[in-house]
Amino acid sequence: MLILEQRKECNQLVLPVFCHVDPSDVGKHNKTFAIQVKDSSRWTEYNVNLWKKALEEVALLAGLILSGPETEFLKKIVDTIYNKLDYKKFHLPVNLTGMATRYKDIKSFINEPNVNFLAICGMGGSGKTTLAKYIYNSSWRSFDNMSFLEEISDRCKRYDDLLQLQEQLLNDILGGKNRRIPSVSQVTCKIEEALQTKRVFIVLDDITDHRQLVTLLGTRKINAQSKIIITSRVLITDQWFESRSWRCQKYTIRLLNDDESLSLLCDHAFISKFPTEGFKKLALQALHYCEGNPLALAMLGRLLAEDNSIPFWESTLRSLEKEIVSGIQCILLRSYELLPHESNRQLFLHIACFFIGKDKDYVEKILEPDYYAIKILSNRFLLSVSPNNKLMMHSLLQEMGKDIVRQEALKFPAKRSRVWLNSDSYKILTKGEGSETLEGLALDLEMLRTEVPVKSLDLKTDALNKMDKLKLLHLNFVYLDGSYQNVSEDLRWLCWFGFHLKTIPSDLSMGKLVAIDMSYSNLEVFELPMVRNSVSFFCCLSM
Structure with missing residues (x-):
């Protein structure tokens, strides 16, 4: 019981190992695990109930069951622990505005039986991916393996990128060394086989077509204890799942309310939860253009932080009023236009059109001597670098860059x-x-x-x-x-x-x-x- 308490309080890793024991006997208190109340100070009714609850919890954890030679089983234990310890969390801001309340809306999904899928839908920049990362960071210890595939809609447009996505998913599910398989259909079959046995947690970020889902996951049955989160800018319908045995819970993410919006804007503009004296009226005016969209609020806040003077704020907000396009698009475009050099803007367009998902060091060499501007783009929320050093860009920003080229x-x-x-x-x-x-x-x-x-x-x-x-x-x-x-x-x-x-x-x-x-x-x-x-x-x- 102390081990389980440490797991809850310190988020420590617990890996049950069942040697010559059936996990169902542990959870159902059968055979040698049939604990009963006895006339002793130790086995009181209260203590027996505590132990029963603990055994039920252990039986539900992702563990290992002895099968085959013990030497191979020991190697499996070592590999499993290595993969668990090698796991890398996503970096998220310390104070995520509004995230806790939205997590409460869907927290039950993790423990919901017979529901494999959660679809988080909403407009671009509304916090779908951030919410998925928040759940990912909170849930990873309960599963055999984890996988997070970002920017799928854009990366599925090219055959080689689609193949890389599949290989990443397969390697994440199975763990161990990288596997290179030359055919998309072959990888889909391998993934289907793995999903039937492995208890996994998967996030598929930015799915816009049910065919992308089929290509990545196949159509066969998925382990009942696995959980898969989909984020999408389109409203996912029941037709996506009706021909399969999959069940999906849908959640449309809520945009930030006025208090949350003000807090996020000020966090980026003033490094505070509240506006500096004399700026409250202007801050409330700025909220009007963002419409509760977290990405727009963060970008506008960072833009206004460049000069915390009332004349600069007034001038910036007036420039937003002149635009016919929506406030969000106008904020994104304004951040692009205010890049300090033309070479910065050209670098942004190159990356938006050709290099999303590519290795940062690789792109720097190709686009030098302008590579230093990647930091400038990142500082202004126009670009980000993933934990595995890949260049990432929000879909709204990428589409804005492509539209600039179309014009x-x-x-x-x-x-x-x-x-x-x-x-x-x-x-x-x-x-x-x-x-x-x-x-x-x-x-x-x-x-x-x-x-x-x-x-x-x-x-x-x-x-x-x-x-x-x-x-x-x-x-x-x-x-x-x-x-x-x-x-x-x-x-x-x-x-x-x-x-x-x-x-x-x-x-x-x-x-x-x-x-x-x-x-x-x-x-x-x-x-x-x-x-x-x-x-x-x-x-x-x-x-």
Whole structure:
């Protein structure tokens, strides 16, 4: 009982090990665990009830049951404890405004029998992901293994990113070394098998389509004691689950009320829960634009904190009033516009269009000498870095960045500075519509073929030859015919999964290339460029 008390009071790890004992006998007080009241000072009715409750609690904990040789079982115990201790919590602010009250709304889900899924729905920036992280940090000791997949909607748009998501989920569920499986469908089968036996806690962040759910989890039965949280900007309907044996509890997250909103704004603007003297009226005016959205409140507070003078606050709030768009979008755009340098804004757009989910150090090398601005973007809540060093960006901010690029040429994607939509990139390459303005282009032909019928796979390098400023090129399973002689000499990043040739074209300029990734390619010979200008060179090959 003392061990269980320590578990509750100090959040310590408890791993029951059942040697030649059935956990059901422990929980149901059968056989040698049939405790009864006796005529002694120790086994009073009160003490017996305490022990029964403790045994029931132990039986419900995720533990290990002896099976097979004891030497292998001991190794399993060591591996399990190692994986538990290796767990990394998410960093969350000390004072999470309004989080405790929202957690109370759904706290019962963890102990609800026969309900595997909790869907947290709401608008972007409303705190869905933060709430999921809060629950994750509070619940991890009760499960065999944990997994948290972020920004799924955006990362599912490319075949290689989808495969990475699946591999991460499978490795998290099973623990141990990384597994590389070449096919999405194969990984789905492996995940289905693992979910039937493992008691796991999974968070799938930013799911917008039920097909994403099927790809990641499959359709088969899930361990009854597992819990899976989904966050989504769309209202998840019962149709997502009706063809399966899964049950889902739905929760629409509440936006912050006025008191909570004021507290969060002041926390970022004044490092206090209350406004500085003389600022209360302006602070209340600022709340009007944020509409209770935590992300907008945090960003506006950080923006106003740059100059805690009444004239600056008045000027900033007046600029918000002039905009026709919603207050939230206006706040996000204002934070972008007030970045100190144009290079900061260009870096933000590069990351929003091409580098979300990529390793920070990897991106810094590709985009140097502007990499220092990543800290500037992070300080202004325009970007964040995950515990495993991945660049992350809120979906509202990413969509704002992409919309800024769209506005450069609404009807003519080829005249924009960046093209990331598969359909737009495909049209540019098939029609040879490249232009001098294009700095980055991405095309995942495998993913495009799952979205729309692809009429022709006969793509030419002609369009690339017209992109004199091209720096970033990301192609997945794209076959290009033609000469590479006139491809931009400014090319810094070449990511070409499934590259179809056996050698790198000799006429491709690689003088400024910093990173090249030719995973799943047909390359038989690879020679690094002769001149590298004394910079680090990232190379990834998987043939």
